[in-house]
Amino acid sequence: MSTAVAPDSERDTGRATKAKDSDRSVAENRLGQKLVAPAVIMMVLVTAWPMAQALYLSLFRYRLTTPDDREFVGLGNYGTVLTDSLFWRDTWNTVLIMVITVGVELVIGFAFAMVMHKIMIARGLMRTSILIPYGIITVVSAFAWQFAFSLNNGFVNSWLPFFEDNFNWFGDHWPAMFAIMVSEIWKTTPFMALLLLAGLSQVSEDMLEAAEVDGASWWQRLWKVILPNMRAAIMVAVLFRALDAYRIFDQIYIMTKGAQDTESISFLTYRQVIEQMQLGMGSALSVLLFLSVLILAFGIVKLFRVDLAQARGEG
Amino acid sequence: MKKKTGIGTWIGFVLILVWCLLPVAWIVSLSFKSVEETSTGSPQFLPKDPTGENYSAILDNGDFTRALLNSFGISLIATLLSVIFATLAAYAIARLEFKGKRLVLSMALAIAMFPVVSLVGPLFDMWRTFGLFDTWPGLIIPYMTFTLPLAIWTLSAFFREIPWEMEQAAQVDGATSWQAFRKVIVPLAAPGVFTAAILTFFFAWNEFVLAISLTSTTASRTVPAQMSFFVGPDPFNPPYSQLATASVIVTIPVIVIVLLFQRKIVAGLTSGAVKG
Numbered sequence: 241m242s243t244a245v246a247p248d249s250e251r252d253t254g255r256a257t258k259a260k261d262s263d264r265s266v267a268e269n270r271l272g273q274k275l276v277a278p279a280v281i282m283m284v285l286v287t288a289w290p291m292a293q294a295l296y297l298s299l300f301r302y303r304l305t306t307p308d309d310r311e312f313v314g315l316g317n318y319g320t321v322l323t324d325s326l327f328w329r330d331t332w333n334t335v336l337i338m339v340i341t342v343g344v345e346l347v348i349g350f351a352f353a354m355v356m357h358k359i360m361i362a363r364g365l366m367r368t369s370i371l372i373p374y375g376i377i378t379v380v381s382a383f384a385w386q387f388a389f390s391l392n393n394g395f396v397n398s399w400l401p402f403f404e405d406n407f408n409w410f411g412d413h414w415p416a417m418f419a420i421m422v423s424e425i426w427k428t429t430p431f432m433a434l435l436l437l438a439g440l441s442q443v444s445e446d447m448l449e450a451a452e453v454d455g456a457s458w459w460q461r462l463w464k465v466i467l468p469n470m471r472a473a474i475m476v477a478v479l480f481r482a483l484d485a486y487r488i489f490d491q492i493y494i495m496t497k498g499a500q501d502t503e504s505i506s507f508l509t510y511r512q513v514i515e516q517m518q519l520g521m522g523s524a525l526s527v528l529l530f531l532s533v534l535i536l537a538f539g540i541v542k543l544f545r546v547d548l549a550q551a552r553g554e555g
Numbered sequence: 556m557k558k559k560t561g562i563g564t565w566i567g568f569v570l571i572l573v574w575c576l577l578p579v580a581w582i583v584s585l586s587f588k589s590v591e592e593t594s595t596g597s598p599q600f601l602p603k604d605p606t607g608e609n610y611s612a613i614l615d616n617g618d619f620t621r622a623l624l625n626s627f628g629i630s631l632i633a634t635l636l637s638v639i640f641a642t643l644a645a646y647a648i649a650r651l652e653f654k655g656k657r658l659v660l661s662m663a664l665a666i667a668m669f670p671v672v673s674l675v676g677p678l679f680d681m682w683r684t685f686g687l688f689d690t691w692p693g694l695i696i697p698y699m700t701f702t703l704p705l706a707i708w709t710l711s712a713f714f715r716e717i718p719w720e721m722e723q724a725a726q727v728d729g730a731t732s733w734q735a736f737r738k739v740i741v742p743l744a745a746p747g748v749f750t751a752a753i754l755t756f757f758f759a760w761n762e763f764v765l766a767i768s769l770t771s772t773t774a775s776r777t778v779p780a781q782m783s784f785f786v787g788p789d790p791f792n793p794p795y796s797q798l799a800t801a802s803v804i805v806t807i808p809v810i811v812i813v814l815l816f817q818r819k820i821v822a823g824l825t826s827g828a829v830k831g
Contacts, residue, residue: 265652271732272653279644279703280659286700287666290677297677304680355567366568367817369575374824375809376579377761379779380802384578387585392596393795395581405598426578431824438825487670490763494783506672506764513676514768526673533670 298524304517317524334504338485349432370430382494385423416500439473475544585799593795609800621773622781630759633698638752641706649714663704675768689771702755709823713747750823778805
């Protein structure tokens with residue numbers, strides 16, 4: 241690479257200082273590209289290339305158990321998926337889990353962040369305990385809650401006042417969904433709380449004091465000063481958590497294996513590809529899952545940006 | 556506004572501790588219940604007759620110890636490679652002007668949002684063709700890729716806060732861009748690199764979808780995958796206490812890392828969030 245640069249730089253040396261500048265920026269440009277190259281190549285090889293492969297395979301009827309029957313069906317797989325009630329039921333489950341868990345996490349996470357922001361002592365202890373659910377393996381969280389809700393061996397039934405001791409949480413759709421969401425919320429609220437805490441510490445104390453002097457109530461300070469000033473942190477937290485919740489898989493696999501209609505869209509895709517070896521159909525599902533995540537990300541960014549613009553308009 | 560900690564804050568403090576630690580206490584307690592106790596039904600929180608038999612049973616279980624070895628090996632190698640690549644890339648992003656910087660950043664963002672399950676099918680197909688199915692590299696390669704965005708972000712946030720002048724001073728003294736990187740920036744950046752490594756390790760240690768899809772034997776199955784296939788003698792009743800014991804064992808490294816490096820982890824997690 242350096243030999244290729246040499247003639248250029250020799251030719252340029254005699255010229256004005258501007259040429260020297262651009263010479264330097266050429267070198268910088270090259271070094272920059274060389275340094276990012278390994279990471280970019282890895283990312284392209286492991287995501288972009290397989291995704292293109294999925295796009296291609298989704299146009300075929302292709303089952304690994306009968307590879308010779310591979311047949312081009314065009315958009316047929318998409319038609320089958322989009323007209324299947326199973327797909328829509330699983331999408332509905334996924335959206336429901338995403339909206340409820342992110343909503344609950346936002347409220348609890350914010351409360352946690354307020355406490356962590358105010359507390360002056362035992363910060364190390366608090367940080368350590370809040371990082372444990374974050375760091376714990378999702379599968380472990382799923383097992384812990386599955387056992388907690390278990391009919392024979394769980395403590396939840398005996399602790400909760402309004403439930404019979406023989407209430408089977410995994411025997412019906414809603415209780416099972418509830419148990420799955422509890423596991424998800426428990427594990428990911430700390431992440432939310434930490435992101436919100438970072439946003440909270442950016443809110444200026446002077447502004448809060450000024451609002452207090454002006455007679456704003458606690459509630460008014462929360463809604464008019466604190467929340468608008470941490471909009472960026474809230475957006476990042478919601479964006480990351482929502483996309484993560486939309487991909488929910490581990491909890492469902494461990495806790496119900498999709499029983500009681502608790503299947504998510506990721507679980508359906510997994511089942512098609514790995515258990516049924518329907519690579520064609522599974523690839524169509526993969527593409528649709530990818531597209532819905534993309535739309536979701538776009539929607540959240542758009543939603544918050546509109547809000548931001550409105551807030552600026554008001555100010 | 557240095558007020559005294561109010562009663563409400565104290566209640567909140569206790570609630571947070573209970574929230575975070577109760578389920579952990581629950582699996583620890585469950586791991587000390589005997590198999591006989593859980594198979595007859597044991598809904599109370601604490602074990603009736605605490606026993607360590609689950610621990611000796613699980614550590615004698617060759618499949619589990621093998622999975623533990625796989626988990627450590629795969630996670631550590633993926634972390635090492637990911638952090639090396641991400642350090643190079645983040646240095647370029649934070650310090651240098653080059654064409655395609657925006658493209659790299661948006662690519663990292665797209666991959667951070669990528670639904671991993673979407674790749675299971677094509678990777679399954681490709682890995683079988685390349686002979687990577689059910690091998691360590693078969694998991695290391697995707698883990699490393701999926702942690703690159705997080706590592707690049709965390710690291711470029713850290714790198715931006717390293718004083719520019721130091722690097723320029725080194726260059727004025729005759730160091731090349733590369734020497735300035737190696738001799739000046741690397742020592743300053745080490746804490747950030749370490750933080751990125753912890754976050755990367757957590758991801759790889761936790762990963763489940765690829766671990767069950769791209770493996771078929773204990774040759775490369777990691778602990779989360781092995782646990783999901785762990786069926787006791789009674790197919791209708793999971794081996795509660797032994798699964799709880801396995802859970803406790805795989806959580807120990809997490810707790811050790813959290814205890815040692817809590818401040819760094821928090822800084823790493825929130826570094827990109829505030830500035831957006």
